[in-house]
Amino acid sequence: MPAGRLPIVAVVGRPNVGKSTLVNRVVGKRLAVVEEEPGVTRDRRQFEADWVGRSFILVDTGGWELNPKDTIEDAIRQQVEAALASADVVILVVDATTPVVDEDREVVEMLRRSGLPVVLAANKVDSPAQEPDVAELWSLGLGEPMPISAFHGRGVGELLDRVVAHFPEGTEEPERSDIPRLAIVGRPNVGKSTLLNRLVGEERVIVSDIPGTTRDPVDVEVEIDGRTYVLVDTAGIRRKPQITEDADFYAVLRARQALAEADVALVMVDAADGVTRQDQRIADEVIEAGTAVIVLVNKWDAVDPDDRRLLERDIAQRLGFLDWAPMLRISALTGARLGRLGEAIEAVLESRYRRISTGVLNRLVRNWVAAHPPPVRKGRRPKVHYAVQAAVAPPTVVLFVSGGELGDDYLRFIENRLREVEDFTGTPIRVVPRLRSRRDS
Numbered sequence: 001m002p003a004g005r006l007p008i009v010a011v012v013g014r015p016n017v018g019k020s021t022l023v024n025r026v027v028g029k030r031l032a033v034v035e036e037e038p039g040v041t042r043d044r045r046q047f048e049a050d051w052v053g054r055s056f057i058l059v060d061t062g063g064w065e066l067n068p069k070d071t072i073e074d075a076i077r078q079q080v081e082a083a084l085a086s087a088d089v090v091i092l093v094v095d096a097t098t099p100v101v102d103e104d105r106e107v108v109e110m111l112r113r114s115g116l117p118v119v120l121a122a123n124k125v126d127s128p129a130q131e132p133d134v135a136e137l138w139s140l141g142l143g144e145p146m147p148i149s150a151f152h153g154r155g156v157g158e159l160l161d162r163v164v165a166h167f168p169e170g171t172e173e174p175e176r177s178d179i180p181r182l183a184i185v186g187r188p189n190v191g192k193s194t195l196l197n198r199l200v201g202e203e204r205v206i207v208s209d210i211p212g213t214t215r216d217p218v219d220v221e222v223e224i225d226g227r228t229y230v231l232v233d234t235a236g237i238r239r240k241p242q243i244t245e246d247a248d249f250y251a252v253l254r255a256r257q258a259l260a261e262a263d264v265a266l267v268m269v270d271a272a273d274g275v276t277r278q279d280q281r282i283a284d285e286v287i288e289a290g291t292a293v294i295v296l297v298n299k300w301d302a303v304d305p306d307d308r309r310l311l312e313r314d315i316a317q318r319l320g321f322l323d324w325a326p327m328l329r330i331s332a333l334t335g336a337r338l339g340r341l342g343e344a345i346e347a348v349l350e351s352r353y354r355r356i357s358t359g360v361l362n363r364l365v366r367n368w369v370a371a372h373p374p375p376v377r378k379g380r381r382p383k384v385h386y387a388v389q390a391a392v393a394p395p396t397v398v399l400f401v402s403g404g405e406l407g408d409d410y411l412r413f414i415e416n417r418l419r420e421v422e423d424f425t426g427t428p429i430r431v432v433p434r435l436r437s438r439r440d441s
Helices: 019-027 071-086 102-114 128-140 156-164 192-200 246-261 277-289 305-318 341-352 358-371 408-421
Strands: 008-013 045-051 054-060 089-095 118-123 181-186 218-224 227-233 264-270 292-298 327-329 383-391 396-402 430-435
Touching (some): 008 102, 019 054, 054 156, 089 102, 102 128, 156 430, 181 192, 181 277, 192 227, 218 341, 227 341, 277 292, 358 408, 396 408
């Protein structure tokens, strides 16, 4: 594997065994199309994923057919072979509820010829009672089958442990860039290009009252308080029903890609409109991307002074899930109140790369768990054994748990406690539970 390249994990198997469902589970969002009809996935699709601080590229492939019936199925087969040519590790997904068939053995032979490490995922094992069904899969000669339920998430953590064990030694933790990237994001026509031009000091991008003027991300170096940044102006992120042209679709796609590559997102809100549902969705996307956040309420000077207190309450209510992010009330047009932007950027960058030592973290988590134990779920109380900060950018804490799953509410409880004891201003925090298997206990 070339130095600096993320490992590539190819997900292969027959049609309708659950490959795309597994991809969506690992990535953490519904990106790959999932349908009951076999053969929905035709092309290779790549997604960046992360497991316990190890980043990698996950490749979803079409279903492998032993005897392609048409040119489409033959093309799918060629795409699978191309995915293997660039892969470092393979996840072979099989349906544990059906007998092994010739197509499975054909795929195995192809994988053996590739010389790649293969992890066998026995999918659709939704309960322990079904685990004996995977015994037949030992006959494929790929070692221990990993029983999973891609749909429910059961066993996926153990599967990923097996996958990342094949990655080269060394950390994938990102280093802080000498020139951080700032992405300006928001609805169309909230003032993103106006802000960029104000910061650059020239008409670098077109500013128009017509929504959708900016379609491609624009990169430009800018100096703020003596520090150089790469500033990216992006197309306004629209709701899907508002995307009517292919150009609009790809513009939004590129905007989201720019967001994923950025260190800090400047989320712009139009004070004249208040916080809309689309503003909330964009903020959610920023959090999902793991990007640090600064909220800029633009056109503040246009708000009647008598109405500002009411607007403040509305913003606090609608963006309450971003109460950990700095918020500046600005005018991109005049530059009013932009003097604090540089300070805010540096603060959130520091938070994005902040690390808590394992000893301190475990002491804190033990105290929190002792004072507020996880709630009983399905008659059992989960036990938190220990914690480790597995990554930065964003800070990621892994909780090793047995006795059941921690609910989302408890994970938020841990996140909130972390924010109380450490300065994580402006950065998302990921708290990831990992169920310990009997082998780990």
